Amino acid sequence: MKGRLAVLCMILASFANGAWDDDVKIHPETIYECMRLPMASQAEITMGKNPYYLRGDFDGDGRPDYAVAVRGKLTKRLGVLICVGTGIGYLLGADNPTVPPFSDMPKDLFFAPNWAALSRQETTEISKLPPFGPRVLPQIRGETIAMTWEDGTALIYWDGQRFRWLGARK
DSSP: OHHHHHHHHHHHHHHHHTTTTTTTSOHHHHHHHHHHHHGGEEEETTTTTSEEEEETTTTTTSSOOEEEEEEETTTTOOOEEEOOOTOEEEEEEHHHHHHHSSSGGGGGOOSSSSEEOOHHHHHHHTTSSSSOOOOOOOOOSSOOOEEEEEEEEEEEEEEESSSEEOOOOO
């Protein structure tokens, strides 16, 4: 018993000293690659969300993509970094100001308390429910990211050229 406790203490001490930082990988490799892109340099992964990343085929090309919860290094605003299977990244929100804003949310603060990846079929079904439906969906190429609040859900989707926002009707 004492031997096991000693080994556990040594392991914990190694983590505390940062000895395994380079060896321990906690994110999928695609996320590490995406975080090295120049546009991702203004953001950092925030693990305060659970889950802090989603996996899906968001651009509809048949390869896995990842949506990562990030926050801007300067403003600390939340956003989403979408890392597609081709090695391209898209920063939505955080410290990436776009004109016009990405979403229809005040000050473009669109990151919801709950988020999920939805299949195309699930997206079609949710579009029939209030406050969306009945609504004809725009051309959606892949799976969507649902941002859900207490009073509604908005969708992030790929239209073939860029990621777009579909807010709930008021």
